[in-house]
Amino acid sequence: MAAGADAEVQTTYTIAHLPGDGVGPEVTGVARSCVDAVAARRGFTVDWRHCPLGAQHYLDTGEVLPDRELAALRDCDAVLLGAVGSPAVPPGVLERGLLLRLRAELDLYINLRPSKLRPGVPGAVAGHRLEDLDLVIVRENTEGLYAGAGGIVHRGSDFETATEESLNTVAGVRRCVEYAAGLAQRRSGRLTLVHKTNVLVHAGDLWHRVARAVAAEFEVALDYAHVDAACLYLVSDPARFDVIVTDNLFGDILSDLGAALTGGLGYAPSGNLNPAGTGPSIFEPVHGSAPDIAGRGLANPAGAVLSAGLMLDHLGQPAGAADLDAAVNAVLAAGPPASTGGWAEALLAYLAAGAALAGQSGGGA
Numbered sequence: 419m420a421a422g423a424d425a426e427v428q429t430t431y432t433i434a435h436l437p438g439d440g441v442g443p444e445v446t447g448v449a450r451s452c453v454d455a456v457a458a459r460r461g462f463t464v465d466w467r468h469c470p471l472g473a474q475h476y477l478d479t480g481e482v483l484p485d486r487e488l489a490a491l492r493d494c495d496a497v498l499l500g501a502v503g504s505p506a507v508p509p510g511v512l513e514r515g516l517l518l519r520l521r522a523e524l525d526l527y528i529n530l531r532p533s534k535l536r537p538g539v540p541g542a543v544a545g546h547r548l549e550d551l552d553l554v555i556v557r558e559n560t561e562g563l564y565a566g567a568g569g570i571v572h573r574g575s576d577f578e579t580a581t582e583e584s585l586n587t588v589a590g591v592r593r594c595v596e597y598a599a600g601l602a603q604r605r606s607g608r609l610t611l612v613h614k615t616n617v618l619v620h621a622g623d624l625w626h627r628v629a630r631a632v633a634a635e636f637e638v639a640l641d642y643a644h645v646d647a648a649c650l651y652l653v654s655d656p657a658r659f660d661v662i663v664t665d666n667l668f669g670d671i672l673s674d675l676g677a678a679l680t681g682g683l684g685y686a687p688s689g690n691l692n693p694a695g696t697g698p699s700i701f702e703p704v705h706g707s708a709p710d711i712a713g714r715g716l717a718n719p720a721g722a723v724l725s726a727g728l729m730l731d732h733l734g735q736p737a738g739a740a741d742l743d744a745a746v747n748a749v750l751a752a753g754p755p756a757s758t759g760g761w762a763e764a765l766l767a768y769l770a771a772g773a774a775l776a777g778q779s780g781g782g783a
């Protein structure tokens with residue numbers, strides 16, 4: 419596995435391409451071409467493996483996540499996913515049977531959601547400056563209210579009762595906060611725990627105790643905000659945040675707010691990480707399959723390209739990740755293209771020009 423390997427930088431990566439449905443193939447097609455361009459520039463190679471899963475595959479075959487596809491994914495260094503979903507598939511089939519199951523099977527315990535305002539992108543708040551909004555939300559991805567504990571009793575009666583239980587283990591919280599603290603160490607040294615410790619006193623207490631201990635071990639400054647206040651601060655004073663660590667539900671909600679503040683779904687990247695490297699991590703744009711615009715060449719591939727950047731960083735190719743980030747910024751600075759094809763052309767032209775310059779000067783940018 420690539421992550422965690424420290425002796426030699428790996429030079430060949432096996433990456434599963436799971437394009438999925440709707441605009442998924444369109445945006446990950448662009449991201450894949452950009453990764454190939456960066457690979458040529460940076461001296462590594464990618465062995466792409468196609469993974470057919472998604473709504474169409476389910477409709478054609480009845481399969482959601484068969485064992486052979488899961489085994490094939492396990493054999494890869496990473497997965498680049500577009501989006502899965504179609505109005506023809508009942509809600510929950512793919513969310514639970516494919517996406518949530520992959521998170522559990524591959525132990526993808528971190529959901530990484532950077533929120534960065536980029537040049538030329540109108541954020542939701544007029545007064546935000548680029549330097550004010552460049553943060554990362556680290557969301558615990560396997561526990562909390564999404565762990566599946568709970569149920570319904572007395573169904574159909576007036577006393578029908580539904581419960582959802584939030585599961586928080588010391589080990590699960592600790593590994594999440596450790597990842598976030600490591601990230602904070604590499605960035606500004608600032609880590610903010612977001613929770614609701616004044617009301618959710620049991621889970622909140624566990625999270626706060628673990629966060630204090632881990633922050634001390636990693637020597638990062640720990641701040642705390644209640645989740646409702648964090649929403650307010652993200653809008654009114656986002657510069658107070660750099661790395662946010664939070665539980666599954668709060669992270670899900672906060673990261674969509676982060677996406678809204680930084681240009682919307684089309685620009686938002688994400689990674690579902692197994693930092694321990696015991697399986698491949700999955701990288702995907704935050705948006706869904708967007709059936710309303712699928713096949714019309716209108717999808718913005720920036721979120722997918724930036725997700726591929728997170729993937730290269732995770733695989734130990736930070737210079738390649740920086741190339742993709744710079745390419746997106748350069749295209750935005752020149753005025754965002756109106757079509758997916760226009761984006762592809764502009765990104766690849768930038769990456770090719772960068773490669774030529776690097777070749778002339780005898781080194782990488």
Ligand SMILES: NC(=O)c1ccc[n+]([C@@H]2O[C@H](COP(=O)([O-])OP(=O)(O)OC[C@H]3O[C@@H](n4cnc5c(N)ncnc54)[C@H](O)[C@@H]3O)[C@@H](O)[C@H]2O)c1
Pocket residue numbers: 441445500501502503504505517683684702704705706707708709710711716717718719721
């Ligand atoms: N991780 C995933 O695979 C994932 C995530 C969210 C939704 N979905 C699925 O996607 C399907 C559609 O869901 P939805 O409509 O609620 O959310 P969506 O993100 O697909 O679309 C919401 C809105 O944003 C627009 N949009 C999305 N991506 C865009 C892009 N790259 N460029 C320009 N505009 C873009 C769409 O046109 C639509 O108006 C559903 O089946 C849902 O279950 C999948």
